[in-house]
Amino acid sequence: MAKKNTKSPDEMSFLDHLEELRWHLIRSVFAVLIIGFVAFLMKRFMFDTIILGPSQMSFPTYRFFCDVATYFGSDSAFCAEKLPFTLQSRQMAAQFSMHIWTSIWAGFILGFPYILYELWKFISPGLHPNEKKHSKGFILIASSLFFIGVLFGYYVVAPLSINFLGTYQVSEMILNEFDIDDFIGNVRTAVLACGIIFELPIIIFFLTKVGLVTPEIMKKYRKIALVIVLIISAVITPPDVTSQIIVAVPVLILYQVSIYISKMVLKREARREQKEKQKGLKKM
Template structure:
Protein backbone atom coordinates (compact mmCIF):
# COMPACT_ATOMS: atom_id res chain seq x y z
CA UNK A 1 0.00 0.00 0.00
CA UNK A 2 2.90 2.36 0.64
CA UNK A 3 3.97 2.09 -3.00
CA UNK A 4 0.55 3.08 -4.36
CA UNK A 5 0.87 6.89 -4.05
CA UNK A 6 4.33 6.77 -5.59
CA UNK A 7 3.10 4.62 -8.47
CA UNK A 8 0.19 6.94 -9.08
CA UNK A 9 2.48 9.98 -8.99
CA UNK A 10 4.82 8.32 -11.49
CA UNK A 11 1.88 7.56 -13.76
CA UNK A 12 0.66 11.16 -13.61
CA UNK A 13 4.18 12.45 -14.28
CA UNK A 14 4.59 10.16 -17.30
CA UNK A 15 1.18 11.27 -18.60
CA UNK A 16 2.19 14.93 -18.19
CA UNK A 17 5.48 14.37 -20.02
CA UNK A 18 3.76 12.50 -22.84
CA UNK A 19 1.41 15.44 -23.31
CA UNK A 20 4.36 17.84 -23.46
CA UNK A 21 6.09 15.65 -26.04
CA UNK A 22 2.91 15.50 -28.10
CA UNK A 23 2.47 19.28 -27.87
CA UNK A 24 6.06 19.88 -28.94
CA UNK A 25 5.67 17.54 -31.90
CA UNK A 26 2.58 19.32 -33.12
CA UNK A 27 4.12 22.77 -32.62
CA UNK A 28 7.16 21.71 -34.65
CA UNK A 29 4.95 20.37 -37.44
CA UNK A 30 2.99 23.63 -37.46
CA UNK A 31 6.18 25.70 -37.64
CA UNK A 32 7.48 23.55 -40.50
CA UNK A 33 4.23 24.08 -42.42
CA UNK A 34 4.57 27.87 -42.06
CA UNK A 35 8.22 27.77 -43.15
CA UNK A 36 7.39 25.66 -46.20
CA UNK A 37 4.66 28.10 -47.21
CA UNK A 38 7.07 31.01 -46.70
CA UNK A 39 9.77 29.41 -48.84
CA UNK A 40 7.21 28.85 -51.59
CA UNK A 41 6.19 32.54 -51.52
CA UNK A 42 9.45 34.36 -50.81
CA UNK A 43 10.31 34.83 -54.50
CA UNK A 44 7.16 36.92 -54.91
CA UNK A 45 7.68 38.99 -51.74
CA UNK A 46 7.85 42.37 -53.58
CA UNK A 47 4.65 41.55 -55.50
CA UNK A 48 2.88 40.52 -52.30
CA UNK A 49 3.82 43.81 -50.67
CA UNK A 50 2.59 45.78 -53.70
CA UNK A 51 -0.74 43.95 -53.47
CA UNK A 52 -0.98 44.91 -49.81
CA UNK A 53 -0.16 48.54 -50.59
CA UNK A 54 -2.50 48.80 -53.59
CA UNK A 55 -5.43 50.41 -51.70
CA UNK A 56 -3.04 53.08 -50.42
CA UNK A 57 -1.35 53.65 -53.78
CA UNK A 58 -4.68 53.99 -55.56
CA UNK A 59 -5.80 56.71 -53.14
CA UNK A 60 -2.57 58.69 -52.97
CA UNK A 61 -3.01 62.29 -54.09
CA UNK A 62 -0.75 63.60 -56.84
CA UNK A 63 2.81 63.49 -55.62
CA UNK A 64 2.10 61.01 -52.84
CA UNK A 65 4.41 58.02 -52.50
CA UNK A 66 5.74 55.30 -50.22
CA UNK A 67 9.21 55.89 -48.82
CA UNK A 68 11.84 53.86 -46.94
CA UNK A 69 13.46 55.51 -43.92
CA UNK A 70 15.25 52.43 -42.60
CA UNK A 71 18.32 51.04 -44.34
CA UNK A 72 16.97 47.47 -44.27
CA UNK A 73 13.29 48.37 -44.57
CA UNK A 74 13.02 47.60 -48.28
CA UNK A 75 14.12 44.01 -47.55
CA UNK A 76 12.55 43.16 -44.21
CA UNK A 77 9.10 44.72 -44.70
CA UNK A 78 8.24 42.55 -47.75
CA UNK A 79 9.63 39.56 -45.85
CA UNK A 80 7.34 40.29 -42.91
CA UNK A 81 4.33 40.58 -45.20
CA UNK A 82 5.23 37.31 -46.92
CA UNK A 83 5.63 35.54 -43.58
CA UNK A 84 2.19 36.72 -42.51
CA UNK A 85 0.67 35.47 -45.77
CA UNK A 86 2.48 32.15 -45.31
CA UNK A 87 1.04 31.86 -41.81
CA UNK A 88 -2.48 32.47 -43.12
CA UNK A 89 -2.00 29.81 -45.80
CA UNK A 90 -0.67 27.28 -43.26
CA UNK A 91 -3.23 28.23 -40.60
CA UNK A 92 -5.72 25.45 -41.52
CA UNK A 93 -2.98 22.89 -40.87
CA UNK A 94 -2.00 24.65 -37.63
CA UNK A 95 -5.62 24.63 -36.48
CA UNK A 96 -5.88 20.94 -37.34
CA UNK A 97 -2.84 20.24 -35.16
CA UNK A 98 -4.46 22.15 -32.30
CA UNK A 99 -7.67 20.19 -32.82
CA UNK A 100 -5.85 16.86 -32.89
CA UNK A 101 -4.09 17.73 -29.62
CA UNK A 102 -7.19 18.69 -27.66
CA UNK A 103 -9.67 16.25 -29.25
CA UNK A 104 -8.87 13.19 -27.03
CA UNK A 105 -9.93 15.12 -23.94
CA UNK A 106 -13.23 16.40 -25.33
CA UNK A 107 -16.70 15.02 -24.77
CA UNK A 108 -18.25 13.19 -27.70
CA UNK A 109 -20.90 15.91 -28.03
CA UNK A 110 -18.17 18.61 -27.96
CA UNK A 111 -16.31 16.93 -30.81
CA UNK A 112 -19.36 17.38 -33.02
CA UNK A 113 -19.20 21.15 -32.82
CA UNK A 114 -15.66 22.16 -31.79
CA UNK A 115 -14.20 21.05 -35.15
CA UNK A 116 -16.65 23.07 -37.26
CA UNK A 117 -16.25 25.97 -34.82
CA UNK A 118 -12.50 26.06 -35.43
CA UNK A 119 -13.06 26.02 -39.18
CA UNK A 120 -15.63 28.78 -38.89
CA UNK A 121 -13.20 30.85 -36.81
CA UNK A 122 -10.63 30.66 -39.60
CA UNK A 123 -13.19 31.60 -42.23
CA UNK A 124 -14.49 34.52 -40.18
CA UNK A 125 -10.99 35.84 -39.55
CA UNK A 126 -10.28 35.81 -43.28
CA UNK A 127 -13.61 37.57 -43.89
CA UNK A 128 -12.58 40.25 -41.41
CA UNK A 129 -9.26 40.76 -43.17
CA UNK A 130 -10.97 40.90 -46.57
CA UNK A 131 -13.46 43.45 -45.20
CA UNK A 132 -10.55 45.60 -44.00
CA UNK A 133 -8.63 45.31 -47.28
CA UNK A 134 -11.44 45.90 -49.77
CA UNK A 135 -13.63 48.35 -47.88
CA UNK A 136 -11.87 49.88 -44.88
CA UNK A 137 -8.46 50.60 -46.40
CA UNK A 138 -9.72 52.53 -49.45
CA UNK A 139 -12.13 54.52 -47.28
CA UNK A 140 -9.57 55.44 -44.63
CA UNK A 141 -6.84 56.32 -47.14
CA UNK A 142 -9.25 58.47 -49.13
CA UNK A 143 -10.33 60.32 -45.99
CA UNK A 144 -6.75 60.86 -44.82
CA UNK A 145 -5.75 62.23 -48.23
CA UNK A 146 -8.69 64.64 -48.00
CA UNK A 147 -7.44 65.88 -44.61
CA UNK A 148 -3.98 66.56 -46.04
CA UNK A 149 -5.21 68.66 -48.97
CA UNK A 150 -6.26 71.80 -47.01
CA UNK A 151 -2.91 71.78 -45.21
CA UNK A 152 -0.95 71.76 -48.44
CA UNK A 153 0.97 68.78 -47.07
CA UNK A 154 2.51 66.18 -49.35
CA UNK A 155 1.39 62.69 -48.36
CA UNK A 156 4.32 60.29 -47.99
CA UNK A 157 4.29 57.16 -45.86
CA UNK A 158 7.13 54.96 -44.63
CA UNK A 159 6.54 51.34 -45.64
CA UNK A 160 7.29 50.05 -42.13
CA UNK A 161 4.71 52.37 -40.55
CA UNK A 162 2.24 51.44 -43.27
CA UNK A 163 2.76 47.76 -42.48
CA UNK A 164 2.17 48.42 -38.78
CA UNK A 165 -1.06 50.25 -39.56
CA UNK A 166 -2.22 47.53 -41.95
CA UNK A 167 -1.51 44.76 -39.43
CA UNK A 168 -3.40 46.66 -36.72
CA UNK A 169 -6.43 46.94 -39.00
CA UNK A 170 -6.23 43.29 -40.07
CA UNK A 171 -6.07 42.08 -36.49
CA UNK A 172 -8.81 44.47 -35.35
CA UNK A 173 -11.26 43.40 -38.05
CA UNK A 174 -10.22 39.75 -37.94
CA UNK A 175 -10.89 39.63 -34.20
CA UNK A 176 -14.10 41.62 -34.66
CA UNK A 177 -15.44 38.97 -37.01
CA UNK A 178 -14.74 36.34 -34.31
CA UNK A 179 -17.40 37.86 -32.03
CA UNK A 180 -20.10 35.28 -32.96
CA UNK A 181 -17.69 32.45 -32.10
CA UNK A 182 -16.84 34.02 -28.74
CA UNK A 183 -20.52 34.49 -27.90
CA UNK A 184 -21.35 30.88 -28.78
CA UNK A 185 -18.45 29.52 -26.71
CA UNK A 186 -19.35 31.64 -23.67
CA UNK A 187 -22.95 30.48 -23.77
CA UNK A 188 -22.07 26.84 -24.43
CA UNK A 189 -19.58 26.81 -21.55
CA UNK A 190 -22.24 28.16 -19.22
CA UNK A 191 -20.26 31.32 -18.45
CA UNK A 192 -23.19 33.54 -19.40
CA UNK A 193 -26.70 33.04 -20.73
CA UNK A 194 -28.24 34.37 -23.92
CA UNK A 195 -30.72 36.35 -21.81
CA UNK A 196 -27.87 38.05 -19.95
CA UNK A 197 -26.08 38.88 -23.22
CA UNK A 198 -29.26 40.48 -24.49
CA UNK A 199 -29.56 42.43 -21.26
CA UNK A 200 -26.07 43.95 -21.62
CA UNK A 201 -26.64 44.90 -25.28
CA UNK A 202 -26.51 48.69 -24.57
CA UNK A 203 -23.10 48.29 -22.93
CA UNK A 204 -21.88 46.26 -25.88
CA UNK A 205 -22.93 49.02 -28.29
CA UNK A 206 -21.06 51.63 -26.26
CA UNK A 207 -18.05 49.32 -26.02
CA UNK A 208 -18.07 48.77 -29.78
CA UNK A 209 -17.72 52.51 -30.40
CA UNK A 210 -15.01 52.80 -27.73
CA UNK A 211 -13.02 50.00 -29.37
CA UNK A 212 -13.54 51.54 -32.82
CA UNK A 213 -12.31 54.91 -31.55
CA UNK A 214 -9.20 53.27 -30.09
CA UNK A 215 -8.05 51.33 -33.17
CA UNK A 216 -9.20 53.44 -36.14
CA UNK A 217 -8.20 56.92 -37.35
CA UNK A 218 -10.00 59.80 -35.61
CA UNK A 219 -12.86 60.27 -38.04
CA UNK A 220 -16.48 59.25 -37.64
CA UNK A 221 -16.69 57.23 -40.85
CA UNK A 222 -13.77 54.96 -39.95
CA UNK A 223 -15.20 54.36 -36.49
CA UNK A 224 -18.61 53.50 -37.90
CA UNK A 225 -17.04 51.03 -40.33
CA UNK A 226 -15.70 49.03 -37.37
CA UNK A 227 -18.40 49.64 -34.73
CA UNK A 228 -21.43 48.75 -36.87
CA UNK A 229 -20.11 45.32 -37.99
CA UNK A 230 -19.08 44.61 -34.39
CA UNK A 231 -22.63 45.22 -33.18
CA UNK A 232 -24.18 43.21 -36.01
CA UNK A 233 -21.80 40.31 -35.40
CA UNK A 234 -22.69 40.37 -31.71
CA UNK A 235 -26.36 40.00 -32.66
CA UNK A 236 -25.45 37.16 -35.04
CA UNK A 237 -23.62 35.47 -32.17
CA UNK A 238 -26.72 35.67 -29.99
CA UNK A 239 -28.80 34.01 -32.68
CA UNK A 240 -26.18 31.29 -33.27
CA UNK A 241 -25.80 30.64 -29.54
CA UNK A 242 -29.54 30.17 -29.11
CA UNK A 243 -29.73 27.76 -32.06
CA UNK A 244 -26.62 25.72 -31.20
CA UNK A 245 -27.01 25.37 -27.45
CA UNK A 246 -30.77 25.12 -26.97
CA UNK A 247 -30.67 21.31 -26.76
CA UNK A 248 -26.95 20.56 -26.37
CA UNK A 249 -26.63 17.05 -24.83
CA UNK A 250 -24.37 16.31 -21.92
CA UNK A 251 -22.19 13.32 -22.63
CA UNK A 252 -19.33 11.46 -21.05
CA UNK A 253 -15.73 12.12 -22.08
CA UNK A 254 -14.79 10.51 -25.39
CA UNK A 255 -11.82 8.60 -23.96
CA UNK A 256 -14.11 6.84 -21.45
CA UNK A 257 -16.59 5.75 -24.12
CA UNK A 258 -16.27 1.97 -24.51
CA UNK A 259 -18.27 1.75 -27.73
Protein backbone atom coordinates in the same frame (compact mmCIF):
# COMPACT_ATOMS: atom_id res chain seq x y z
CA MET B 1 10.42 12.80 -34.91
CA ALA B 2 7.43 13.12 -32.56
CA LYS B 3 6.30 9.98 -30.78
CA LYS B 4 2.67 9.09 -31.33
CA ASN B 5 0.92 9.21 -27.97
CA THR B 6 -1.35 6.18 -27.49
CA LYS B 7 -2.60 7.26 -24.07
CA SER B 8 -6.13 8.51 -23.62
CA PRO B 9 -6.57 12.18 -22.57
CA ASP B 10 -7.50 11.05 -19.03
CA GLU B 11 -4.25 9.04 -18.66
CA MET B 12 -1.95 11.80 -19.94
CA SER B 13 -0.04 13.81 -17.36
CA PHE B 14 0.44 17.58 -17.47
CA LEU B 15 3.89 17.11 -19.02
CA ASP B 16 2.41 14.76 -21.65
CA HIS B 17 -0.09 17.48 -22.58
CA LEU B 18 2.73 20.02 -22.83
CA GLU B 19 4.73 17.68 -25.08
CA GLU B 20 1.69 17.15 -27.28
CA LEU B 21 1.08 20.91 -27.46
CA ARG B 22 4.74 21.52 -28.32
CA TRP B 23 4.56 19.35 -31.43
CA HIS B 24 1.31 20.96 -32.55
CA LEU B 25 2.98 24.38 -32.22
CA ILE B 26 6.11 23.21 -34.06
CA ARG B 27 4.04 21.91 -37.00
CA SER B 28 2.06 25.17 -37.07
CA VAL B 29 5.25 27.25 -37.12
CA PHE B 30 6.69 25.13 -39.96
CA ALA B 31 3.49 25.61 -41.97
CA VAL B 32 3.67 29.39 -41.47
CA LEU B 33 7.35 29.45 -42.51
CA ILE B 34 6.76 27.34 -45.63
CA ILE B 35 3.83 29.50 -46.80
CA GLY B 36 5.84 32.60 -45.83
CA PHE B 37 8.75 31.39 -47.97
CA VAL B 38 6.42 31.05 -50.98
CA ALA B 39 5.11 34.57 -50.29
CA PHE B 40 8.73 35.79 -50.04
CA LEU B 41 9.41 34.51 -53.57
CA MET B 42 6.29 36.28 -54.89
CA LYS B 43 7.66 39.70 -53.94
CA ARG B 44 6.27 41.76 -56.82
CA PHE B 45 2.75 40.41 -56.59
CA MET B 46 2.65 40.56 -52.79
CA PHE B 47 3.81 44.19 -52.57
CA ASP B 48 2.83 45.89 -55.84
CA THR B 49 -0.60 44.24 -56.15
CA ILE B 50 -1.70 43.32 -52.63
CA ILE B 51 -0.04 45.48 -49.97
CA LEU B 52 0.43 48.67 -51.97
CA GLY B 53 -2.91 48.26 -53.74
CA PRO B 54 -4.80 50.58 -51.32
CA SER B 55 -2.27 53.35 -52.07
CA GLN B 56 -3.53 53.55 -55.68
CA MET B 57 -6.76 55.30 -56.68
CA SER B 58 -7.51 52.37 -59.03
CA PHE B 59 -8.23 50.25 -55.95
CA PRO B 60 -11.78 48.74 -56.15
CA THR B 61 -12.94 50.39 -52.91
CA TYR B 62 -12.07 53.88 -54.12
CA ARG B 63 -13.77 53.26 -57.46
CA PHE B 64 -16.91 52.06 -55.68
CA PHE B 65 -17.18 55.09 -53.38
CA CYS B 66 -16.37 57.38 -56.30
CA ASP B 67 -19.20 55.84 -58.35
CA VAL B 68 -21.59 56.27 -55.39
CA ALA B 69 -20.58 59.93 -54.98
CA THR B 70 -20.92 60.54 -58.73
CA TYR B 71 -24.36 58.91 -58.74
CA PHE B 72 -25.56 61.36 -56.08
CA GLY B 73 -23.86 64.26 -57.87
CA SER B 74 -21.35 65.13 -55.16
CA ASP B 75 -17.59 65.58 -55.16
CA SER B 76 -15.47 63.06 -53.30
CA ALA B 77 -11.82 62.55 -52.38
CA PHE B 78 -12.27 58.99 -53.69
CA CYS B 79 -12.45 60.39 -57.23
CA ALA B 80 -8.98 61.97 -57.16
CA GLU B 81 -6.39 60.87 -59.69
CA LYS B 82 -3.73 60.21 -57.08
CA LEU B 83 -3.41 60.07 -53.30
CA PRO B 84 -1.37 63.08 -52.11
CA PHE B 85 1.41 61.20 -50.31
CA THR B 86 4.58 59.31 -51.07
CA LEU B 87 6.06 56.21 -49.46
CA GLN B 88 9.70 56.04 -48.49
CA SER B 89 12.23 53.79 -46.80
CA ARG B 90 14.82 55.65 -44.72
CA GLN B 91 16.97 52.79 -43.41
CA MET B 92 19.32 50.59 -45.44
CA ALA B 93 17.97 47.27 -44.16
CA ALA B 94 14.36 48.44 -43.84
CA GLN B 95 13.05 46.98 -47.10
CA PHE B 96 14.73 43.60 -46.62
CA SER B 97 13.49 43.35 -43.01
CA MET B 98 10.01 44.45 -44.09
CA HIS B 99 10.03 41.81 -46.84
CA ILE B 100 10.83 39.03 -44.36
CA TRP B 101 8.29 40.03 -41.70
CA THR B 102 5.54 40.71 -44.23
CA SER B 103 6.11 37.24 -45.69
CA ILE B 104 5.80 35.70 -42.21
CA TRP B 105 2.54 37.57 -41.57
CA ALA B 106 1.28 36.40 -44.96
CA GLY B 107 2.21 32.86 -43.94
CA PHE B 108 0.19 33.23 -40.74
CA ILE B 109 -2.89 34.59 -42.52
CA LEU B 110 -2.87 32.04 -45.36
CA GLY B 111 -1.92 29.21 -43.00
CA PHE B 112 -4.65 30.05 -40.49
CA PRO B 113 -6.83 27.01 -41.41
CA TYR B 114 -3.90 24.65 -40.76
CA ILE B 115 -3.17 26.37 -37.42
CA LEU B 116 -6.81 25.81 -36.48
CA TYR B 117 -6.48 22.19 -37.58
CA GLU B 118 -3.53 21.67 -35.22
CA LEU B 119 -5.43 23.42 -32.43
CA TRP B 120 -8.43 21.17 -33.06
CA LYS B 121 -6.26 18.04 -32.99
CA PHE B 122 -4.98 19.12 -29.58
CA ILE B 123 -8.34 19.87 -27.92
CA SER B 124 -10.61 17.32 -29.66
CA PRO B 125 -9.42 14.22 -27.69
CA GLY B 126 -10.80 15.82 -24.52
CA LEU B 127 -14.25 16.48 -25.98
CA HIS B 128 -17.39 14.41 -25.44
CA PRO B 129 -18.42 12.34 -28.53
CA ASN B 130 -21.54 14.49 -28.93
CA GLU B 131 -19.42 17.64 -28.73
CA LYS B 132 -17.16 16.31 -31.47
CA LYS B 133 -20.21 15.51 -33.58
CA HIS B 134 -21.67 19.01 -33.26
CA SER B 135 -18.28 20.67 -33.82
CA LYS B 136 -17.30 18.95 -37.10
CA GLY B 137 -17.49 22.19 -39.07
CA PHE B 138 -15.31 24.10 -36.60
CA ILE B 139 -12.28 24.52 -38.89
CA LEU B 140 -14.35 25.43 -41.96
CA ILE B 141 -16.57 27.94 -40.12
CA ALA B 142 -13.75 29.52 -38.11
CA SER B 143 -11.52 29.82 -41.20
CA SER B 144 -14.36 31.28 -43.27
CA LEU B 145 -15.13 33.90 -40.61
CA PHE B 146 -11.44 34.79 -40.34
CA PHE B 147 -11.01 35.24 -44.10
CA ILE B 148 -14.23 37.25 -44.36
CA GLY B 149 -12.85 39.51 -41.64
CA VAL B 150 -9.49 39.75 -43.43
CA LEU B 151 -11.22 40.73 -46.69
CA PHE B 152 -13.38 43.25 -44.83
CA GLY B 153 -10.28 44.76 -43.25
CA TYR B 154 -8.41 44.84 -46.56
CA TYR B 155 -11.19 46.19 -48.79
CA VAL B 156 -13.01 48.44 -46.31
CA VAL B 157 -11.07 49.41 -43.18
CA ALA B 158 -7.55 49.72 -44.67
CA PRO B 159 -8.48 51.87 -47.72
CA LEU B 160 -10.75 54.13 -45.63
CA SER B 161 -7.92 54.69 -43.16
CA ILE B 162 -5.32 55.24 -45.87
CA ASN B 163 -7.53 57.64 -47.83
CA PHE B 164 -8.44 59.68 -44.76
CA LEU B 165 -4.97 59.88 -43.21
CA GLY B 166 -3.20 60.17 -46.57
CA THR B 167 -5.28 63.18 -47.65
CA TYR B 168 -5.37 64.89 -44.24
CA GLN B 169 -3.24 68.02 -43.96
CA VAL B 170 -3.09 70.76 -41.33
CA SER B 171 -1.19 72.96 -43.79
CA GLU B 172 -0.29 72.83 -47.47
CA MET B 173 3.28 73.61 -46.45
CA ILE B 174 3.59 70.14 -44.87
CA LEU B 175 4.08 67.18 -47.23
CA ASN B 176 2.81 63.69 -46.41
CA GLU B 177 5.79 61.39 -46.79
CA PHE B 178 5.10 58.15 -44.94
CA ASP B 179 7.58 55.49 -43.95
CA ILE B 180 6.80 52.17 -45.66
CA ASP B 181 6.89 50.30 -42.32
CA ASP B 182 4.19 52.61 -40.96
CA PHE B 183 2.03 52.13 -44.06
CA ILE B 184 2.29 48.33 -43.97
CA GLY B 185 1.68 48.39 -40.20
CA ASN B 186 -1.65 50.15 -40.75
CA VAL B 187 -2.72 47.66 -43.41
CA ARG B 188 -1.64 44.71 -41.26
CA THR B 189 -3.44 46.03 -38.17
CA ALA B 190 -6.69 46.58 -40.10
CA VAL B 191 -6.57 43.12 -41.69
CA LEU B 192 -5.64 41.11 -38.58
CA ALA B 193 -7.91 43.07 -36.23
CA CYS B 194 -10.93 42.47 -38.46
CA GLY B 195 -9.99 38.81 -38.94
CA ILE B 196 -9.88 38.28 -35.16
CA ILE B 197 -13.04 40.35 -34.50
CA PHE B 198 -14.99 38.21 -36.99
CA GLU B 199 -14.11 35.16 -34.86
CA LEU B 200 -16.53 36.45 -32.19
CA PRO B 201 -19.21 33.74 -32.81
CA ILE B 202 -16.59 30.99 -32.42
CA ILE B 203 -15.25 32.56 -29.21
CA ILE B 204 -18.79 32.85 -27.80
CA PHE B 205 -19.47 29.24 -28.76
CA PHE B 206 -16.59 27.94 -26.63
CA LEU B 207 -17.21 30.40 -23.77
CA THR B 208 -20.80 29.15 -23.64
CA LYS B 209 -19.61 25.53 -23.67
CA VAL B 210 -17.48 26.11 -20.57
CA GLY B 211 -20.23 28.07 -18.84
CA LEU B 212 -18.61 31.51 -18.82
CA VAL B 213 -21.19 33.14 -21.11
CA THR B 214 -24.97 32.84 -21.44
CA PRO B 215 -27.46 34.59 -23.76
CA GLU B 216 -28.87 36.44 -20.73
CA ILE B 217 -25.44 37.86 -19.86
CA MET B 218 -24.89 38.98 -23.46
CA LYS B 219 -28.31 40.67 -23.58
CA LYS B 220 -27.77 42.31 -20.21
CA TYR B 221 -24.45 43.83 -21.24
CA ARG B 222 -25.48 44.65 -24.82
CA LYS B 223 -25.12 48.42 -24.22
CA ILE B 224 -21.65 47.98 -22.76
CA ALA B 225 -20.75 45.77 -25.74
CA LEU B 226 -21.95 48.54 -28.05
CA VAL B 227 -19.59 51.02 -26.37
CA ILE B 228 -16.69 48.53 -26.63
CA VAL B 229 -17.45 47.94 -30.31
CA LEU B 230 -17.41 51.69 -30.98
CA ILE B 231 -14.10 52.01 -29.14
CA ILE B 232 -12.58 49.18 -31.18
CA SER B 233 -13.95 50.76 -34.36
CA ALA B 234 -12.35 54.07 -33.39
CA VAL B 235 -8.98 52.36 -32.81
CA ILE B 236 -8.77 50.51 -36.15
CA THR B 237 -10.40 53.21 -38.32
CA PRO B 238 -9.71 56.89 -39.01
CA PRO B 239 -11.42 59.33 -36.62
CA ASP B 240 -14.47 60.00 -38.80
CA VAL B 241 -18.00 58.87 -37.96
CA THR B 242 -18.75 57.23 -41.32
CA SER B 243 -15.80 54.84 -41.16
CA GLN B 244 -16.58 53.90 -37.55
CA ILE B 245 -20.20 53.11 -38.42
CA ILE B 246 -19.13 51.00 -41.42
CA VAL B 247 -16.93 48.90 -39.10
CA ALA B 248 -19.34 48.86 -36.14
CA VAL B 249 -22.39 47.56 -38.06
CA PRO B 250 -21.00 44.10 -39.03
CA VAL B 251 -19.51 43.66 -35.56
CA LEU B 252 -22.89 44.37 -33.95
CA ILE B 253 -24.49 41.87 -36.33
CA LEU B 254 -21.88 39.30 -35.28
CA TYR B 255 -22.70 40.05 -31.64
CA GLN B 256 -26.39 39.36 -32.27
CA VAL B 257 -25.52 36.16 -34.12
CA SER B 258 -23.34 35.15 -31.15
CA ILE B 259 -26.35 35.50 -28.82
CA TYR B 260 -28.28 33.10 -31.06
CA ILE B 261 -25.32 30.67 -31.10
CA SER B 262 -25.11 30.81 -27.31
CA LYS B 263 -28.82 29.91 -27.10
CA MET B 264 -28.34 26.97 -29.47
CA VAL B 265 -25.39 25.65 -27.43
CA LEU B 266 -27.39 25.73 -24.19
CA LYS B 267 -30.37 24.00 -25.85
CA ARG B 268 -28.11 21.22 -27.12
CA GLU B 269 -26.52 20.85 -23.69
CA ALA B 270 -29.97 20.63 -22.08
CA ARG B 271 -31.11 17.97 -24.59
CA ARG B 272 -27.92 15.96 -24.05
CA GLU B 273 -28.33 16.05 -20.26
CA GLN B 274 -31.96 14.99 -20.60
CA LYS B 275 -31.00 12.03 -22.81
CA GLU B 276 -28.33 10.95 -20.32
CA LYS B 277 -30.86 11.11 -17.48
CA GLN B 278 -33.31 8.98 -19.47
CA LYS B 279 -30.59 6.42 -20.19
CA GLY B 280 -29.73 6.35 -16.49
CA LEU B 281 -33.36 5.76 -15.51
CA LYS B 282 -33.68 2.88 -18.03
CA LYS B 283 -30.62 1.13 -16.55
CA MET B 284 -32.06 1.30 -13.03
